[in-house]
Amino acid sequence: MSPARLPNGNGATMTQAPTPTADTVRRLVLSLLKDGKDGKDTGDDRGGPDVRPATEGAEPVTWWVGSRHVLRLAPDREATVRQRRELRLRDLVRPHVPTAVPVSVAHGEWAPGLTYTLDTKLPGGSGEDHDVSAVGEADLAGLLTGLREVPVRQAETLGLPRAAPRSLEALRRSAVRAAERLAKADEFDAARLHQLTPPAASQLAAQPGSAVLTHHALTGGHLVVSADGRVRGVLGWAGAVVGDPAEDIAGLALAVGSPAAVRAATLAGYGARPCLRGLWLARCDTVVRLAEDLTGKNAALLRTRLRRAWEPILLERVTDLGDADDAL
Numbered sequence: 001m002s003p004a005r006l007p008n009g010n011g012a013t014m015t016q017a018p019t020p021t022a023d024t025v026r027r028l029v030l031s032l033l034k035d036g037k038d039g040k041d042t043g044d045d046r047g048g049p050d051v052r053p054a055t056e057g058a059e060p061v062t063w064w065v066g067s068r069h070v071l072r073l074a075p076d077r078e079a080t081v082r083q084r085r086e087l088r089l090r091d092l093v094r095p096h097v098p099t100a101v102p103v104s105v106a107h108g109e110w111a112p113g114l115t116y117t118l119d120t121k122l123p124g125g126s127g128e129d130h131d132v133s134a135v136g137e138a139d140l141a142g143l144l145t146g147l148r149e150v151p152v153r154q155a156e157t158l159g160l161p162r163a164a165p166r167s168l169e170a171l172r173r174s175a176v177r178a179a180e181r182l183a184k185a186d187e188f189d190a191a192r193l194h195q196l197t198p199p200a201a202s203q204l205a206a207q208p209g210s211a212v213l214t215h216h217a218l219t220g221g222h223l224v225v226s227a228d229g230r231v232r233g234v235l236g237w238a239g240a241v242v243g244d245p246a247e248d249i250a251g252l253a254l255a256v257g258s259p260a261a262v263r264a265a266t267l268a269g270y271g272a273r274p275c276l277r278g279l280w281l282a283r284c285d286t287v288v289r290l291a292e293d294l295t296g297k298n299a300a301l302l303r304t305r306l307r308r309a310w311e312p313i314l315l316e317r318v319t320d321l322g323d324a325d326d327a328l
Contacts, residue, residue: 020073025051025063029071032106032118065118069105074115081159082238083115088158089237093213097146099139100224100233122233127220128301132256133229140231140252140260141267144245148268150213152242163216163243165206168280172201175284178291185294187303188287192310196280204277206244214243218251245270249278254286257308282309 029049053060054070061073074080087104094101102119110116124130132140156162175193182188215222217239224233249270252261258279265275286306293299 020060020063020075022051025065025071025073028110028116029065029069029118064121068121069118070102070121071116071118073110077113079238080113080115083117085159086238086240087117089155089160089240092154092158093146093150093237096149097234098142099231101237102233102235122224122235124224124226124232127223127225127231127255129220130225130227131229132223132225132231132260136225136229136231137256137260137264138267140256140264143231143234144248144265144268144270147214147248148212148245152211152213155213155240155242160213161241162211163214163241163247165244165246166281168196168204168277168284169198169201171281171284171288172196172198175287178288181291182287182294187290187294188306193284193287196284201280204273204280206246206277207273210245210274211242212245214241214245214248215239215251216241216243216247218248218255220255223255244277246274246278246281249275250282250285253279253282253309254305255308258282258311259313262313279309279313286310 026049029051033049050066051063051071054062054064061075061079063071063073065071072083074083087107090101090103100122102122104117104119107115107117172193176190179188179190179193183190215234215237217236218234219236222234222236223231224235226232249261249265252264255261256264261282262275262279265278286302286309290299290302290306293302
């Protein structure tokens with residue numbers, strides 16, 4: 001589809017990015033759905049589609065359009081670059097993963113130099129609100145397997161950046177300081193971090209040559225989960241990189257809990273080292289983030305993620321992995 005610019009209501013094309021409002025979004029969607037192309041998405045009392053912000057905020061950039069679509073507006077040039085890359089990446093990933101990936105039914109420019117995509121809405125609920133079943137863990141395993149199978153060269157051809165592995169030892173030190181603050185607030189037992197010693201963190205360094213395509217934002221909000229606990233889709237591909245697979249294992253630990261994340265990674269063929277690395281990335285991250293926002297509006301969600309990441313697994317301690325990477 002050729003790029004479309006949003007009319008300002010007088011027939012002229014806007015030269016400056018407008019503030020996204022229900023009226024501007026409705027006019028854009030009307031131009032795409034052609035006055036009833038999708039009858040279930042049109043027909044409010046003003047003759048246009050039913051649109052509403054998907055998230056709270058002064059300038060929402062994600063909008064529900066009726067019951068079938070979601071419109072995402074890139075708010076700046078950097079987001080535009082990511083969104084254009086994301087559309088191509090989703091096409092590359094789709095054949096490799098068992099879960100649904102959003103499909104764009106229209107895309108272009110909603111303001112000069114700023115893009116939009118109108119995607120089909122995937123059926124299901126948020127992973128923040130629905131538990132993942134044992135079969136759903138198999139879905140996550142298929143996702144991790146599929147991401148590893150995507151050719152890295154093809155992903156990089158699309159412009160995906162490479163992300164260097166994080167230092168687990170540096171993160172551990174930050175978490176130790178954060179844990180002391182949480183302990184003073186009676187939020188966390190700082191002694192729990194003693195399980196991850198400096199030698200253990202060194203053992204769990206990312207291995208050379210292990211980089212794969214990683215979603216890099218596998219939060220519960222990006223998992224589409226059905227009522228029976230199956231993972232039906234994955235959203236939010238704009239931040240994908242070629243990098244450390246343990247980051248996606250860590251993301252799943254925050255989304256579905258450490259035991260389920262480790263089981264899914266093991267089913268996907270990952271061994272002890274990346275599983276334990278992902279586990280401790282998640283645990284240290286949750287301690288640091290909660291300490292940074294202990295009284296903020298996200299504190300409740302951060303406490304939930306900390307609880308999930310610190311759920312016990314069978315292999316809690318780092319043993320001598322040697323040169324092998326035995327399965328859990």
